[in-house]
Amino acid sequence: MAALELQGLTRLYGEREALTGVSLSLRPGQTLVVLGPNGAGKTTLLRVLATLLRPHAGEVRVLGHKLPDEAWAVRGRVGLLGHEPLLYRELTASENLRFHARLHGVGMERVQELLEAVGMATRTQEPVRTLSRGMVQRVATARALLHDPELLLLDEPRANLDPAGAELVEPLIGPASGRTRVVCSHSPEADLDGADLVLGLRGGRPALLASPAALSSTAIKDLYR
Numbered sequence: 001m002a003a004l005e006l007q008g009l010t011r012l013y014g015e016r017e018a019l020t021g022v023s024l025s026l027r028p029g030q031t032l033v034v035l036g037p038n039g040a041g042k043t044t045l046l047r048v049l050a051t052l053l054r055p056h057a058g059e060v061r062v063l064g065h066k067l068p069d070e071a072w073a074v075r076g077r078v079g080l081l082g083h084e085p086l087l088y089r090e091l092t093a094s095e096n097l098r099f100h101a102r103l104h105g106v107g108m109e110r111v112q113e114l115l116e117a118v119g120m121a122t123r124t125q126e127p128v129r130t131l132s133r134g135m136v137q138r139v140a141t142a143r144a145l146l147h148d149p150e151l152l153l154l155d156e157p158r159a160n161l162d163p164a165g166a167e168l169v170e171p172l173i174g175p176a177s178g179r180t181r182v183v184c185s186h187s188p189e190a191d192l193d194g195a196d197l198v199l200g201l202r203g204g205r206p207a208l209l210a211s212p213a214a215l216s217s218t219a220i221k222d223l224y225r
Contacts (some may be wrong), residue, residue: 001064003028003151003180004049008058011044017202018044022058026197028150031181032151032211033191036201037224042184043083045201046153049182061149077105079149080159081173085140087128093139094124097146104147114142117169133160141169152177155184188220 011019019041026032034042047053049062051071060067062074080086087096092211097111115121118138126137137160144152157173158166171177175194185191192198192212200208200223207223208215 001028002026002061003030003063004032004182005061006058007060009048009055009060010057011041011047011048011053011123012056019201021047021207022199022201024197024199024209027179027180029178030196031175031183031194032197032199033188034182034184034193034199034201035186035188035220035223036207039203040201041204042201043046044204046080046082046155046182046184049151050078050153051075053081077149078151078153079144079147080153081141081144082153083159084154085128085136085141087136087140089129090127092125092127093131093135096128096139097142100143100146106146110146111142114145114172115139117168117172118142119211120164130175134165137161138169141173144173149179150177152181154181156186157183158190158217167174177180206207 001184002025007023009019009022010017034045035043043051048055049072050058051067054068063077065073093115094111098108101108101111116123117139120135120138128139152173153174183191195212198210198212198215200207202223208219
């Protein structure tokens with residue numbers, strides 16, 4: 001069974017086509033890297049896969065379930081790390097994770113485990129609004145992993161992280177995590193090594209779909225022109 005199966009996925013914003021005719025298949029444990037300029041449809045694709053947006057045409061199956069009809073069966077098995085951290089600014093890092101842990105029925109020991117893993121164990125009692133952007137990104141990473149998701153949806157996951165922070169989160173969200181991953185990236189050199197399949201979007205339409213080995217540097221450059 002494919003982890004992701006897309007056939008002609010189309011998503012509209014009013015009359016504008018944000019995604020048009022996206023088709024691909026991804027097996028469990030594989031990584032899809034999505035490339036493209038700003039406004040290409042990368043974030044829209046993640047939001048459809050996360051069940052936050054409904055497809056307007058085509059067929060979308062995530063972890064064996066058809067969207068949007070079976071979205072309820074998918075949500076607890078997907079972890080989303082997007083541009084927005086999905087954290088309450090007035091709550092502390094620990095309070096935020098404890099809140100999300102209760103939503104997922106996860107024990108408090110998992111909260112402490114992840115705070116330590118992302119290097120935030122000594123800053124747990126500080127409100128999120130007082131933390132640096134890099135620290136917020138670390139806490140958001142822990143939040144996305146709390147329920148041990150099978151599928152990780154990552155939108156520029158290294159954003160705002162310094163080298164030390166990136167090194168801490170890499171084992172958790174990188175290829176070594178063993179999870180099925182969809183990674184939206186502006187840094188092909190950082191993500192293609194761990195990719196099994198690369199989708200290039202331009203204007204919401206697939207401009208390339210290939211394995212990393214089959215991609216040339218020219219094809220990637222052309223995507224951003």
